[in-house]
Amino acid sequence: MNEPEVIRAAIASGAYNVVLTAYNFRQPHAAEVEKAIDEAAKAGLGIIAMKTQAGVYWDSERQHPINMKAALKWVLRNENVHTAVPGFTTFEQMEIDLSVMEDSTLTPAEELDLKEDQQMGRRGLYCDHCSKCTGQCPHGVEIPTLVRSYMYAYGYRNLAAAKETFELAGMTDLPCAGCGECPVECPMGFDVKKRIGDIARIQNVADDFIV
């Protein structure tokens, strides 16, 4: 999340001709990145955008692809971005990239596609380790560790890691069931109470099943 800071440091140093920066429509701080890019361009630096395809999928399960053409056009609509390095590993992807070179105008439909995340309420699986949940639970539930255990079970399908991580939290009697509305707010939009409720069941999986 420190792209603006790094870009400004590059400008201030006077030692760089080009900045290669992550820049895409999903960055929570895209507006800040754009300001820094604007400053760099005005200072005469070249701007190359990377990570333009924003993870390729909306979800960590890689089931819901992002509109790749729209993602690239979103970046190139910024006139301060001089080029981008999206990369491709298939002929189809190459053709998509080349088509954007022919016409980089972001259509209204494509713009709407980039808002699909908000429309569909899709959320990823993997915790960002931002620790903003720490201390939010009035009962002191060790949220980061339990969410990590959830990730091992549902993301990596590693029950052994999930159970060991769950036990690290040291909470055999979770208060979630009897608690009212969960006050925990996760910046990634995870339903923390539901995830903890789901993973708590691992206590009931006998060790015999876990090699």
Add this chain to the structure above:
Amino acid sequence: MRVKTTLFWTAVAAALCLVPPTALGAPGGMTEFFPDLDGWTKEDDPELYSPDNLFEYIDGAADVYLSYAFEELAMVSYVSGEKRSLTVEIYRHRDLRDAFGIYSQERPQKGNFVAIGTEGYYDKGVLNFFHGRYYVKVTGFYLGEDDERTLTKAAGEVAKRLGGEPVFPEALACFPPEGKIAHTECFLALDVLGYGFLHSAYAADYDIDGSTTRVFLIEGKDESDAQKMFDGYVGLAGKSGPVVVENGIYRFDDPLRSSGEPMNLRIAGRFVCGLFMSDAARAGATIEAIEKNLRAHRLIE
């Protein structure tokens, strides 16, 4: 939902019971894989990276690791004196095939190969190896004349802690040895030959009459998956040129390549074997040899 969830837990538990111990390694964190090294001090607890933030550590290279079902990276730095330092990175992937795959993408064809883990290679300042579902990279700075010895020692200690026997993915044994160029075997997880519908291919290079030919062995999840990939490739080719079938081998020009040599492709069970070669008889013999080995290893009937 309850039935689906119950089935999920049952399936995962059953799957875990079928996974060899070497593929599991230590549960939870990988802390216990990092040895204490005489004369070296660990700088801190392991830094951990998940698929969501791996790029923060290895930037654009993360995409390749993710394509090999990367699960977690644990990294520890060691220091000795003022300047000497070591970094040990342990990448855990979904399984042996994926760990071998990412290793095979980065290993040089000609190199100083070492018997650490299942296989590794050393170059000045670097010793990388794979073992089970782990890909390990040991990097040293300012080690001077002790470079190789120090990296070998550190890597060896990590390999010991990973445990398990050295095992290559079984399908690699199906490539006939004659003419195979050493250390060219690899596993391509996605986008084989530049096609999004082709995935999970083992490949090896062969020296055939002075030319290098790459032989592919695509592994479907099951026979239906293999058939889908086979039909997709043949179908695509058939739209732009003739497809000749002889002894079950389909020969055609790849529409997006101008190598001049036709693809020779045959499906056997959940495997699709292919190579670009003008000599149809020779291509057929290579495919026959691979399929014979697949049967010998009981990978097909």
